[in-house]
Amino acid sequence: MCGIFGILQYKQDNPPEESRLLETARLLQHRGPDNCGIYSDAHLGLVHARLSLLDLSERGNQPFWDKSDRYGLVYNGEIYNFKELRAGLERRGVAFRTNCDTEVLLEHIIHIGIEATLPQLEGMFAFGFYDKKEQTLILARDRFGTKPLFIYDEEDALIFSSEVKGMIPWIKTEPDWLSISSYLCGFSGPSKGHSFFKKIKILPPGTLVRIRRGQAARHERFFSMSDFFDPDAADQLKHLKPLQIIDRTEELLLESVKKQLFADAPVGALCSGGVDSSLVMAMAARHHNNLAIFHANVAGPLSEYEAASSLARHLKLDLKEAVINDQDFIDQIPEVIKHFGHPFDIIPSSVPFLAVSKVVRDNRVKAVLSGEGADESFLGYKFLVPNVLRWKRQPKTALKQFLKNLASFVRHQGSDNSISPGFVMGFSPYTSIAYHHSVKRRPPTPELVMGMLNRFEVALETEEIFTNVKTLKSSSCSADYMRSIDLLNYNLRVLLHRNDTMGMAASIESRFPFLDSSLVKFAVNTPYNLKIRFSPTAFDKNHYFFKSKWILRQIADRYLPKNLSQRSKGAFPVDAFQRLKISPDYFENSLVSDMLELSAREMKYVMENSDKSLKFKLLQLDCWAHICLYNLSEETLNSKLKRYLQVTPWQAG
Numbered sequence: 001m002c003g004i005f006g007i008l009q010y011k012q013d014n015p016p017e018e019s020r021l022l023e024t025a026r027l028l029q030h031r032g033p034d035n036c037g038i039y040s041d042a043h044l045g046l047v048h049a050r051l052s053l054l055d056l057s058e059r060g061n062q063p064f065w066d067k068s069d070r071y072g073l074v075y076n077g078e079i080y081n082f083k084e085l086r087a088g089l090e091r092r093g094v095a096f097r098t099n100c101d102t103e104v105l106l107e108h109i110i111h112i113g114i115e116a117t118l119p120q121l122e123g124m125f126a127f128g129f130y131d132k133k134e135q136t137l138i139l140a141r142d143r144f145g146t147k148p149l150f151i152y153d154e155e156d157a158l159i160f161s162s163e164v165k166g167m168i169p170w171i172k173t174e175p176d177w178l179s180i181s182s183y184l185c186g187f188s189g190p191s192k193g194h195s196f197f198k199k200i201k202i203l204p205p206g207t208l209v210r211i212r213r214g215q216a217a218r219h220e221r222f223f224s225m226s227d228f229f230d231p232d233a234a235d236q237l238k239h240l241k242p243l244q245i246i247d248r249t250e251e252l253l254l255e256s257v258k259k260q261l262f263a264d265a266p267v268g269a270l271c272s273g274g275v276d277s278s279l280v281m282a283m284a285a286r287h288h289n290n291l292a293i294f295h296a297n298v299a300g301p302l303s304e305y306e307a308a309s310s311l312a313r314h315l316k317l318d319l320k321e322a323v324i325n326d327q328d329f330i331d332q333i334p335e336v337i338k339h340f341g342h343p344f345d346i347i348p349s350s351v352p353f354l355a356v357s358k359v360v361r362d363n364r365v366k367a368v369l370s371g372e373g374a375d376e377s378f379l380g381y382k383f384l385v386p387n388v389l390r391w392k393r394q395p396k397t398a399l400k401q402f403l404k405n406l407a408s409f410v411r412h413q414g415s416d417n418s419i420s421p422g423f424v425m426g427f428s429p430y431t432s433i434a435y436h437h438s439v440k441r442r443p444p445t446p447e448l449v450m451g452m453l454n455r456f457e458v459a460l461e462t463e464e465i466f467t468n469v470k471t472l473k474s475s476s477c478s479a480d481y482m483r484s485i486d487l488l489n490y491n492l493r494v495l496l497h498r499n500d501t502m503g504m505a506a507s508i509e510s511r512f513p514f515l516d517s518s519l520v521k522f523a524v525n526t527p528y529n530l531k532i533r534f535s536p537t538a539f540d541k542n543h544y545f546f547k548s549k550w551i552l553r554q555i556a557d558r559y560l561p562k563n564l565s566q567r568s569k570g571a572f573p574v575d576a577f578q579r580l581k582i583s584p585d586y587f588e589n590s591l592v593s594d595m596l597e598l599s600a601r602e603m604k605y606v607m608e609n610s611d612k613s614l615k616f617k618l619l620q621l622d623c624w625a626h627i628c629l630y631n632l633s634e635e636t637l638n639s640k641l642k643r644y645l646q647v648t649p650w651q652a653g
Contacts, residue, residue: 001367001509002062003031003049004074004149005161006128007170008137008211012156016045020169025049027165030339031076031504039063039072043213044130044137047166048074051507053263053366055100064102066110070132073106076162077125077147078511080259085120114138114208118222122259122517126203128160135213143223144373144515145192145205145493148500152200158211163501164197164341164628173629174198175595182453184617188346191493194455196342196624205493225485226468228517228524234481237525242554245530249522250555256516257283260369267511268292268365270356271319273307275549275556275567276371276380280513282559284369285315292365296352297321300650302573311564320363322355326647329576333620333641334634338627339505340498343620347498349572357506366509372495373514376487377523378549379531384483385543386532458490465489480528488520526551540568579648582615584608586644591630592622619645 005024007016018040025036025047032049035058039046048062065072079085082101085108090096094107101123108117109129124146129138139160141149152159152167161167176198179190190196192204203209206223237245261267261284269281271293285291293315295308305321312319332351336344344350360368375381443451443459451459465485499510514520523531533550540546547553556565584607587593593603607615623641626632 001031001051001053001078001147001504002076003028003047003162003166003504004062004076004126004128005045005047005166006074006130006137006159007045008158008213009043010155010157010213013042015040015042021045021047023169024161024166027168028162030507031162033507035061037062041132043135046072046074046128046130051366051509053078053265053509054102055098056264057098059098060100060102062102064106066106067097071106071110072130072132073102073109073127075102075105075125075127077123077127077142078260078509079105079121079123079125080256080262080516081120081122109138114140115222118208124512124515126162137211138208139203139211140208140222141203141205143206143225143517144488144496144512146496146500146512146515148497149203150195150200151203151209153217154199158217160203163339164195164200165338167200168631171199173200175625175629176200178453178455180595180621182450183343184614184621185450185453187450187454188494189342190454190457191490191497193457196628224464224468225488226465228488228521229469229472229481229485230521230525231472233521234525234527237522238527242530245526246551246554249519249526249551250558252516252519252522253279253513253555254283256513256519257369258287259516260511260513261288263367265366266292266364267367267369268294268360268363269369270371271295271308271311272371272572273304273311273564273567274371275552275560275565276374276514277369278311278371278560278564279552279556280369280371281311282315282556283513285317291315291317292360292363293317293319294356294360294363294365294368295319295321296324296349296356298324298352298573298576300326300573302575304573307564307567311560314561314564320359322352322359324352324355326576326579326650328355329574329580329647330641330645331638333623334627334637335505336502337620337623338634339501341501341628343617343624344498345577345616345620347494348574348577350498350502352572352574353498353502354505357503357508360508361506366507367511368503368508369511369513370499371514372499372510372512373488373492373520374549374552376492377484377514377520378552379483379487379528380549380552381487382540382543382548384532385546385548461489462486481524483528484524484531488524523551575650576647577616578612579650580612580616581646581648582619583644586619586640587622590622591625592618595621595625 005028021038025038028049032051034052035050037048046063050061063072063074079101082104086104089107089111092111094111096103118140125142126147126149127140148162150161150164152171159167159170176194176196179194179196183189192202195202206221208220208222210218257280269284269291271277271281281293293312297303297305309319329351332354336350336354340350465482469482503510530551533547534545535547536545538545538547553565587603587607623637626637
């Protein structure tokens with residue numbers, strides 16, 4: 001886990017300025033404080049900020065060059081199957097100088113080729129591979145988008161960086177008004193393609209870029225989430241007994257946990273108190289002596305500290321906590337914005353995530369296992385689960401249809417027949433342009449306009465899933481298999497961005513055992529009714545008579561007490577922003593009013609007519625402009641926030 005940067009000059013023959021390369025290195029140092037590597041020649045400049053986890057010696061520093069000094073690599077991430085890949089190369093006669101995955105990745109690309117290498121990589125990565133002789137550059141990002149990569153490609157040069165701030169010494173940053181407009185209208189923010197900055201793009205997951213000096217860059221997809229759907233595998237899984245699928249899921253997850261524990265530096269685990277992180281932690285504790293575990297304790301009535309401490313006692317581990325109070329949600333806005341890179345209102349948990357990452361760092365742990373990916377692969381979100389209470393607001397005919405579907409579901413528990421949310425009182429998660437397209441219905445105009453503003457990032461992605469899966473013409477093809485694939489796109493990317501930026505702000509690497517590709521493929525092709533399962537004894541207030549993530553809960557029963565394995569899923573306990581009061585005086589002479597070219601009277605009108613959501617979005621946009629766009633003082637912004645913002649005390653009911 002590191003920070004990478006590169007500039008390939010298209011026109012100039014002078015080496016990039018060393019002073020600017022050093023400034024970029026300083027701006028990325030939080031991503032890799034262990035070593036800073038800089039390289040430049042007539043056309044190319046490279047920067048690498050290293051966080052050492054494998055082969056801690058200097059020989060693993062980057063940029064890393066092969067023995068001939070022709071091929072170079074700057075790389076951010078972890079390749080968990082690097083030992084197997086190395087063994088294959090050694091059988092070909094390749095000799096290695098280090099014990100790190102960086103050299104394995106470089107040599108694999110050289111000897112096997114980029115097209116054959118990328119599908120074999122199990123892990124998370126973003127890298128730049130350079131050929132001095134051909135003056136060619138290859139950029140690539142992993143299939144889930146775990147590691148970030150931003151690209152600026154204009155006629156003078158191509159620049160890539162782990163963070164936009166690494167580009168600041170080289171270009172003038174400008175706001176992207178379509179992204180900002182989309183955000184103010186309700187979109188969470190871009191996670192691929194266009195960014196909040198004009199001309200700076202986010203390389204999509206599963207994509208590689210080929211650049212030859214003097215020619216236009218070529219973008220190629222090497223992976224799409226719909227590639228996980230395999231009709232033959234789905235057909236086979238339908239005929240297995242539930243216990244067989246549970247056992248195989250446990251085996252795959254356990255293998256992934258063991259692989260991701262590997263490092264030459266201390267590795268710990270995050271403990272939220274939920275079933276996903278608890279299961280990962282329990283598995284890790286069986287293969288790691290005295291595992292360091294950490295919890296973000298948001299103080300107040302919604303705190304999950306008791307669940308986390310109960311798990312720690314069960315595993316006989318020492319739980320270290322970061323305590324986050326209401327005022328922290330105000331005080332930490334500037335720092336969170338600086339590293340998040342754009343407004344984070346959709347992910348308020350970024351504040352406690354940054355706090356717990358600092359506690360991890362202070363305990364000299366460099367990487368932590370986390371539970372992200374489980375809710376997407378195994379359907380853990382409550383909006384996906386049938387809600388039988390909806391009948392109270394529906395006509396009798398709808399209730400009759402529901403009971404009919406329920407009876408059919410119970411009769412066929414072992415098959416692929418399922419009650420999906422679309423069958424329960426008319427609810428469907430596919431309220432998107434793609435859904436309307438799939439049923440040959442035009443989307444509403446406001447939804448279409450919103451899609452135009454965000455360049456149809458979500459809509460076209462979902463439409464692609466429908467199209468790709470349906471073209472397989474398999475008996476297993478149904479909307480049920482699309483749910484996990486859909487969630488593994490935008491929904492997951494947003495969460496991974498939080499983990500990466502907030503973790504790396506404290507020089508901490510996040511690892512995700514649930515995102516092992518073999519495990520994800522198995523989960524995607526598993527029948528829906530083994531993920532969300534009818535249970536007459538289930539009394540979750542969000543969805544009576546149904547269990548979410550049923551498979552994982554069955555596995556968790558083997559590792560955890562029932563009060564933890566069967567614990568209901570809840571949102572991260574962050575309601576401080578919901579109780580936030582923003583004084584209208586904050587926006588007098590604000591950057592956001594300047595950006596939107598609103599007079600004092602017009603801004604006053606906005607404040608008088610805005611709901612809490614829009615006010616908070618405008619606040620976040622103002623903070624983003626202050627910190628990320630104009631690079632102004634964090635201290636000045638913090639003082640202003642303390643003066644005009646207040647979190648009201650929590651009240652029961």
